[in-house]
Amino acid sequence: MREAILEVIEKARKTAEERDILINTLHEIQRMFGNFVPPEAIEVISEELKVPLSRVYEVLTFYTMFSTKKRGKYVVRVCESLPCHVEGGREIVRALKEELGIDFGQTTPDGLFTLETTSCLGLCGVAPVIMVNDEYFGNVTPEKVRELVKKMRGDAR
Amino acid sequence: MKPITVLVSVDSNSVLLGARHFLNYLRDLVYDHNLGDVVEILETGSMGVYPEGVIVSILPDNVFYLVKTEEDVRTIFEEHILKGRRASRLLLDEGKVKSSVEIERLTQETRVVLKNVGEIDPTDIEEYIARDGYFALAKALQMRPEEVIEEVKKSGLRGRGGAGFPTGLKWEFTAKAKSDQKYVLCNADEGEPGTFKDRLIMEGDPHSLIEGMVIAGYAVGATKGYIYIRGEYYGSIEILKKAIEQAYEYGFLGENILGSGFSFDLKVRLGAGAYVAGEETALIESIEGKPAKPRLKPPYPPTYGLFGKPTVVNNVETFVNVPRIILNGADWFRSFGTPSSPGTKVFSLVGNVVRKGIVEVPMGTTVRDLVFRFGGGVEKGRQLKMVQTGGSAGTFIGPDKLDVPLDFDSYGKYGVSIGSGVILVIDDIHCAVDLALTVMQFFEHESCGKCTPCREGTRMAVDILTRISRGQGREEDLELLREIAKNAGEASFCGMGQSVPVPLLSILDNFEEEFRAHIGAERCPVGVCEFVRTSKKLKVK
Incomplete structure (x- = not known):
């Protein structure tokens, strides 16, 4: 694992100025582990980039796209900004919470889904919008998101 | 060039409506009918306004279709391409596509920012060059840097990110910093x-942004640039990276650009989910690998920016205006919009x-025109209740202010902000x-926590609004909200907290009656808020 992390860091260094590669590196490492950055990796990053451990944690917990906790196989993010809200966003949130049986920030017991909120994704032309991992879904309705969840459940089996 | 060209919008919004799928299906149809030599299928950016479907245009006939299903694609293929007649069922009403929507005030030739969006293949630098791409850079490199700055100053271009600071001045400060x-x-x-x-x-015309940035670099004497996205x-990042790669290949980036001796390097840096990173000094912190917390100003970025060096920070739209100004001159640019x-x-x-989407109009266009003429009015035949202009940090206005012309002075003059150019239409249900809440x-969530007026003010505002929305509002609540807004506006550390009063006071002032009607009432007058009638104490977060 250490080697894989070092490889990512080496690659990032090639495009680096000085201290400007931490966030891009964290994106890469997070992708490598699925959707979180584990403590072991944080230590390697801190040593290699010569950034104090506290700073790496500060960055990881400041930005909403990063997680230090293992998340579900599918991270479902719902836009809660006003443009989605006025187009039925509230019903989407309700449908997802009901269908998944969890609240924001939680993961289903089977480890499949984590529900999160996101601010505007810049896809307001097809609001309301949700994201599953790095895929977007626009013009969603409560029925559509329920179907989507059921489909993902089926795929995971 | 093949006799027939089909353009399909594959911007991120259209993709969600099936654009990629339709594109592949159309390619299959053309292939199956052996028409590969006759029909060219090209991907392009947004064609402006998408009424719940993907816009497909066919050249040279200049016909626009709205595609919602695979069946629609087949119909267009069979009718228009095979039989040479219009598939009338799918024809887009002329008034709904950009080429005609804006024709009244802004003809095709004078589209400034969106000149190439929806017209060219963004992944092909040669299409950009064919439309005068990088000509402005070549022209700028033959001018002296001060002349470039002078031209931008004369044009009166102001920052399109929302604050409206004169771009030429910003450049001049940076150029003068040693x-x-x-x-x-x-x-x-x-x-x-x-x-x-x-x-x-960015998705439709990435090279205009790159060109604008290189010109800025030359003008202020910077040799390195970053796009913080x-x-x-996801989609935009890939398109940008590809465009940068091509610009290097063609010699518009890198060493000794166009033999001028000037060198410029450009890189992409990613954000990671933080609204406040849009504040320029917070953005700089983020590129430096730190949490996006704003810095104390002054010093401003033109003297102390990235890594402590003089730095120009401009919005995407601002940079895209630059090549047009250099190529056509400041006077040409000033012929659009308002004097200020x-x-x-x-x-x-x-x-x-x-009709949701983007539209380019001269500065000074009224909210009414944007909502009704370009947007086609309110959905589902409902009534307009209010419009939020300028984004979440913008103003809520009622129908009485629809005739305000939007520019950078409209906030000071009429209390209607232009901000980043959002027109959020809200109907009467x-x-x-609930909207204020x-x-x-949003503000509470995005507050970085650095200063008290913003961190605590937004939290208290949420508590009070929650209680009003549950039917437990108190008489003094509106005054409290106003005071919180005033404090956040005056005492916050950065522009984010300082902008809290803009939405909060505008909605309180323009819809005060509706707030009052929630207090001491039995139910929400509109039927949206769910009143809680228990003696249970309100849970405070």
């Missing part, structure tokens, strides 16, 4: 809810409006208290 290294940053951290113009500009903008805010503005039309929840 340093061994300077930087040019593009703020593509488009986080203002409802704004997606920068996304569509939201981590969530020359040029055009790209607006994002969102919410309960018939929505409740002012949603906006304040």
